[in-house]
Structure formats: C-alpha cells, structure tokens
Amino acid sequence: MNITIGKPCAISEKGCRQNNEDSIYPLPEAVSANQKLFLVCDGVGGAEKGEIASALACEYFQTYFSSMLDKDEPTPEFIHKALRYTEANFDNYILQHPEATGMATTLTMLHIGKSGITLAHIGDSRIYQFRNGKIINRTEDHSLVNSLVKLGQISPEEAAHHPQKNVITRAIHGTSQSTSADVMFVDDIRPGDYFFMCTDGVLESFSDEELSSVFREKTASEVIKDTIMESCNSKTRDNFSFYIIPIQNVQETVGVKQNILSFFYSFV
Numbered sequence: 714m715n716i717t718i719g720k721p722c723a724i725s726e727k728g729c730r731q732n733n734e735d736s737i738y739p740l741p742e743a744v745s746a747n748q749k750l751f752l753v754c755d756g757v758g759g760a761e762k763g764e765i766a767s768a769l770a771c772e773y774f775q776t777y778f779s780s781m782l783d784k785d786e787p788t789p790e791f792i793h794k795a796l797r798y799t800e801a802n803f804d805n806y807i808l809q810h811p812e813a814t815g816m817a818t819t820l821t822m823l824h825i826g827k828s829g830i831t832l833a834h835i836g837d838s839r840i841y842q843f844r845n846g847k848i849i850n851r852t853e854d855h856s857l858v859n860s861l862v863k864l865g866q867i868s869p870e871e872a873a874h875h876p877q878k879n880v881i882t883r884a885i886h887g888t889s890q891s892t893s894a895d896v897m898f899v900d901d902i903r904p905g906d907y908f909f910m911c912t913d914g915v916l917e918s919f920s921d922e923e924l925s926s927v928f929r930e931k932t933a934s935e936v937i938k939d940t941i942m943e944s945c946n947s948k949t950r951d952n953f954s955f956y957i958i959p960i961q962n963v964q965e966t967v968g969v970k971q972n973i974l975s976f977f978y979s980f981v
Contacts, residue, residue, distance in 0.1 A: 714827060714828055714829060714900070714902075714963060714964070714965055715827070715962075715963070715964040715965075716825050716826075716829075716830065716902060716960065716962075716963055717746070717960075717961045717962040717963075717964075718746050718748075718825065718958055718960055718961055719746060719934060719959040719960075719961045720744075720745070720746050720934065721744050721746070721748060721751070721956060721957060721958045721959070722741070722934045722935055722937070722938040722956070722957040723737055723740075723741040723744065723938075723954075723955065723956045723957070724741070724938060724941075724942050724953070724954060724955055725737050725741075725952075725953075725954035726942070726945070726946075726952065726953055727952050728914055728945065728946075728949045728950060728951050728952050728953050729949070729950045729951075730950070730951060730952050732764060733952050733954075734755065734756030734757075734763035734764040734766075734767060734952055735753070735754065735755050735756065735767055735912050735952045735954035736752075736753075736754045736756070736764070736767035736768045736771045736818075736954075737751075737752065737753050737754070737771065737954050737956060738750070738751065738752040738771040738772075738774075738775050739751075746961075748825075749824060749825045749826075750775055750778050750779075750822070750823070750824050750825075751822070751824075751910060751956050751958060752770070752771045752774055752775060752820065752821065752822055752823075753820075753821045753838055753910040753911065753912060753954055753955065753956055754766075754767035754768075754771055754818045754819060754820050754821070754838070754912075755767060755818060755836065755837075755838050755912035755913065755914075755952070755954070756816070756817070756818045757816075757817040757818060757819070757836075757881070757884050762810075762812070762813040762815075762816040763816060763817070763818065765810075765813055765816055766803070766813075766816040766818035766885065767818040767819075769799070769802060769803060769806060769818075770799055770818045770820050770885055773795075773798060773799040774795050774796075774799050774820070774822065776798075777795040777798045777799070778795060778824070781794070781795075785826045785827035786824075786827065786828055786829070786831055786898070787824055787826070787831050789896040792822070792831075792833050792894055792896055793893070793894070796835075796885070796892075796894055797888070797891070799885060800885060800886070800887050800888045801887075801888060803816070803885065803886065803887040803888075804887045804888050804889075807887060815886075816886070817884040817885060817886045818836075818884060818885050819834075819835055819836025819837060819838040819881065819884055819885075819912070819913075820833075820834065820835045820836065820838065820885055820894070821833070821834045821835075821838045821839065821840050821852070821910045821911075822834070822894075823840060823908055823910060823956075823958065828900060829898055829899050829900035829902060830898075830899045830900075830902060830908065831896065831897070831898050831899075832850070832852065832896070832897040832898075832899060833894040833895065833896045834852045834855075834894060834895055835855060835883050835884060835885060835892060835893075835894045835895075836854075836855050836856075836881045836883055836884050837854040837855060837856045837859075837879075837881050837913045838910070838911065838912045838913060839851065839852050839854065839910070839911055839913075839916070840852045841907075841909040841910075841911075841924065842899065842902075842906060842907070842908050842909075843906065843907045843908075843909060843924075843925065843928040843929075844903060844905070844906050844907075845905070845929060846925045846926065846928045846929020846930070847925065847929075848921060848924075848925060849901065849906070850897065850899060851921070852895065853895070854881075855881055855882045855895075856879075856880065856881050856882060857880040857881070857882060858880075860882065879913070902960055902963050903960065903963060904960055904961060904962050904963055905959075905960065906959075906960040907928055907934075907937075907957060907958065907959050907960070908956075908957075908958040908960070909924070909928070909955065909956070909957055909958075910955060910956040910958075911953070911954065911955035911956075912951075912952065912953060912954045912955070913951065914945065914949050914950075914951035914952050914953030914954070915941065915945060915949070915953045915954075915955050917945075917948060917949045917950065917951055917953075918941075918944045918945045918947075918948040918949050918953075919941070919944065927940050927941060934957050934959050937957055938955075938957055941955065
C-alpha cells in the first residue's frame with residue numbers, strides 16, 4: 714500500500730495560559746507531505762516543567778524512530794521500546810535538574826507505513842480518523858472520568874462537567890512510573906480521509922459531533938485549521954495543539970510476481 718498525504722497543517726498555541734506546555738513534532742514550518750512520523754504531546758497541567766516533559770517526549774520519541782526503525786511498520790514492541798527510551802531520558806534530565814521532578818506528559822503518535830497507519834497514545838490527547846465527516850476511528854482517553862463512564866458510574870453528559878475531568882490515569886513520567894501506550898493499526902484508509910491529532914485543549918471547544926461537522930463541511934486542510942483555531946481562540950482556556958493530516962491517495966502495492974505474470978499474460 715502506498716499512502717500519499719497532502720500538506721499537513723498544525724497549530725500549537727498557549728490559549729489563555731501563561732505558557733504553552735504542549736509540543737508537536739515536526740514543527741509546522743518544517744513539515745512536508747513526505748513526513749511519516751507525527752507527535753502531539755500535552756505537558757500535564759499542574760505538574761512541574763510540563764513544557765519540558767512534552768518537548769523531551771517529542772525529541773526522544775522521534776530520535777528513537779529515526780535511529781532504530783528498520784521495518785516498514787513500527788510494532789507495538791518497537792513503540793514500547795521507544796517509550797522506555799524516552800522515560801530513561803526523562804530520568805537523566807531529572808537527575809541533572811531536580812526541580813523537574815514530577816514532570817509528565819501525554820503523547821499521541823501517528824506513523825505512515827507501507828501497509829497502513831500506526832496510531833499510539835497515552836493520556837487524554839486524542840487521535841481521530843474522519844471520512845466525509847464521520848468518525849471512523851477515535852482513541853479512548855486514559856482519564857478518570859472515561860473510566861467512570863465505562864463502569865456506568867456517571868453518564869457522558871456528567872463527564873463533560875465532572876470536577877475531576879482533567880485527571881488522567883496514564884502519562885509519561887520516567888522509569889519509576891513506567892506506563893504503556895495503546896497501539897492501533899489502521900489499514901482501512903481512503904483518499905479524502907483526514908487524521909486529526911489534538912490535545913484536550915481543543916476538546917474544550919469541540920464535541921465529537923462538532924468536529925465531525927467541521928470535517929464534513931470544510932474541504933481544505935487550511936480552512937479546517939483556521940476554523941478550529943478561531944473557535945479555540947475564543948473558547949479554550951487551556952493550551953491547544955493539533956495536527957491535520959489529509960490522505961491524498963492510496964494505492965495497493967502490486968507484488969513482483971504479479972507484475973511478471975501480468976507481463977507474460979499480455980502476450981497471450
């Protein structure tokens with residue numbers, strides 16, 4: 714499978730906060746349609762050095778991928794190793810900067826391979842796949858309220874206004890609090906699909922239904938970006954960051970044997 718993407722669009726803004734604890738990879742000015750790996754991280758609010766945690770997660774995750782990935786697709790085990798490598802580097806940073814003890818971050822990852830797209834996430838930052846405005850895939854939040862909803866203890870409507878809605882159950886801290894990522898492999902991909910990675914600041918301004926409407930009504934990535942940014946600027950109190958990755962074309966890869974047979978059959 715040969716997956717071609719259009720020019721990705723990204724935003725990372727501080728919103729109404731004093732500083733921006735989100736980080737994204739690659740930076741918007743450096744991204745191209747040849748990019749394979751995307752990361753969106755949200756430094757955990759209230760923890761020390763959240764902006765350092767998210768930046769380090771982007772730096773070391775992408776470093777591990779660029780140095781160690783020797784296959785078309787990252788396996789769950791490979792992603793697990795990238796996470797351990799990142800956590801070890803958190804430990805090194807904290808050893809040299811004790812004031813950063815307690816820093817943590819969420820993470821979302823998207824990798825475009827030869828057979829499909831691999832998604833991974835930790836925390837309450839999300840990844841969506843939209844097709845004609847319909848949500849085809851969406852990651853599950855690692856949050857306290859999401860767990861309560863699953864258990865039937867609160868309703869989705871109550872979750873939106875729950876006093877502990879920002880409490881997450883997974884984040885990258887360091888090896889002393891090692892965590893795991895949920896990994897999903899997607900091979901149902903069509904031209905015109907959009908993948909959308911975002912921190913929870915975006916979700917202050919948009920429900921799933923409202924995001925679906927934006928991706929259904931707006932057809933250009935830049936227009937979608939501007940629409941989401943405009944709403945977040947007026948409504949969001951938190952930092953907000955996102956990546957929009959448009960799928961331009963998907964071609965099935967024809968094997969060498971099939972090519973040879975087709976060549977000979979053309980003479981029959």
